[in-house]
Amino acid sequence: MYNLNDIFSMVRYQLDYILQCLPYIILHFMALFFLRNILLKVFALNGGGGSSLLPANNYFQYRFFLLGAMLVFSWLVTVFVFIYQNFGFYFCGDFIFIAGVLLGWRAAWPVLLAHLIFMPAWLHLIGYGGVLISYAMLDSIIYFAVGLLSGAQFDAVEEEYGYSDILLVCANKLVAALVSTACWALLINDSRFSGINILIFRLLGWPLASLPMIFLVLFLMKQDAKQLDLHPARKAENPA
Numbered sequence: 715m716y717n718l719n720d721i722f723s724m725v726r727y728q729l730d731y732i733l734q735c736l737p738y739i740i741l742h743f744m745a746l747f748f749l750r751n752i753l754l755k756v757f758a759l760n761g762g763g764g765s766s767l768l769p770a771n772n773y774f775q776y777r778f779f780l781l782g783a784m785l786v787f788s789w790l791v792t793v794f795v796f797i798y799q800n801f802g803f804y805f806c807g808d809f810i811f812i813a814g815v816l817l818g819w820r821a822a823w824p825v826l827l828a829h830l831i832f833m834p835a836w837l838h839l840i841g842y843g844g845v846l847i848s849y850a851m852l853d854s855i856i857y858f859a860v861g862l863l864s865g866a867q868f869d870a871v872e873e874e875y876g877y878s879d880i881l882l883v884c885a886n887k888l889v890a891a892l893v894s895t896a897c898w899a900l901l902i903n904d905s906r907f908s909g910i911n912i913l914i915f916r917l918l919g920w921p922l923a924s925l926p927m928i929f930l931v932l933f934l935m936k937q938d939a940k941q942l943d944l945h946p947a948r949k950a951e952n953p954a
Contacts, residue, residue, distance in 0.1 A: 721910075721914075724910060724911055724914050725914055725918070727911075728911065728914045728915045728918055729918055731915070732915070732918055732919055732922055732923070734801070735803050735923075736922075738791055738795060738803050738805070739805065739922075739923050739927075741791065742784070742787070742788065742791070742805055742927065743926075743927070743930070745784065745787050746784060746927075746930065746931065746934075749780060749783045749784065749787070750780060750934060753776055753779055753780050753783070754776070754938070757772055757773070757775065757776040757779075773938070773939065774817075774821065776938075777816055777817065777935060778817060778821055778825075781809055781812060781813045781816065781817065781825060781931075782813075782825055782828075784809050785806060785809040785810070785813070785825060785828070785829065788805045788806045788809060789806060789832060789836075791803065791805070792804055792805075792806065792836075793836065796840065805923065805927075806829060806833070806854075807853065807854060807857045808857075808887070808923070808924050808927050808928060809825075810825065810826060810829055810854050810857045810858050810861070811857040811858065811860065811861040811887050811890060811928070812861065812928060812931050812932075813825040813826070813858070813861065814826075814857070814858045814859070814860070814861025814862040814864070814865060815861045815862075815864050815865035815883055815932070816865060816931075816932070816935060817865075818862065818865060818866075819862055822858070822861075822862070826854065826855070826858045829854055830851055830854060830855075833847075833850055833851065833854065834847045834850070834851060837850060845901060845902070848901070849897070849898055849901050849902075852894070852897055852901075853894045853897070853898075856890055856893055856894045856897065857887075857890050857891075857894070859890075860886055860887070860889060860890035860893070861886075861887075861890075863886070864882070864883045864886040864887075865883075867879070867882070875932070875936065880928075880929055880932045880933065880936075881929075883928060883932060884924070884925050884928050884929055887920065887924050887925075887928055888916075888917075888920045888924070891916040891920065891924075892913070892916070894916075895909065895912050895913045895916060898912055
């Protein structure tokens with residue numbers, strides 16, 4: 715059994731670890747704004763010239779490429795940090811989750827598939843064993859599945875959500891993290907210490923990293939849809 719001193723020691727350790735990751739987390743937020751600005755221009759969604767009445771599928775492609783680009787960027791950061799800093803950093807799960815929320819199964823499965831190809835290959839390359847690789851894949855599938863369920867609750871694919879829905883999605887990400895931690899405890903049933911450490915890490919990391927990232931992505935996607943008329947088909951069906 716663990717006493718309070720053991721718990722506080724683990725909390726301090728995980729908090730220090732998250733603080734070391736903070737520069738790379740901030741880098742992701744900077745990349746989000748940068749990639750969003752580029753893709754808005756590429757897909758002509760920035761309203762600069764031409765009509766802003768664009769087909770919904772064009773905007774859907776924009777979301778797909780933005781989330782795909784953020785996932786690739788997160789992979790590159792993970793590899794860079796490990797190689798040059800000898801430090802473990804992983805932020806990809808949030809984008810797998812958001813892809814499930816915003817894209818739905820039919821559009822998001824290529825994002826999940828690409829991740830499930832890259833991640834085991836990378837983990838094998840750096841020396842992780844089969845059990846840990848299997849858990850990492852299960853972890854991603856859990857995030858993706860909970861993301862799909864979260865988006866289906868209020869049709870996030872069509873941008874039909876409010877701020878309360880965004881907060882619910884953020885809370886569901888924490889639920890996914892807790893379910894994944896429980897799966898770890900079942901797979902590695904002789905390692906209670908590591909299971910508690912994972913639980914503490916995810917409880918601390920949720921408000922410091924996942925909550926602001928998920929909220930920001932959903933907020934920006936809603937703003938892009940709100941400022942531009944991206945659903946001409948609906949407008950035609952319901953003329954003023």
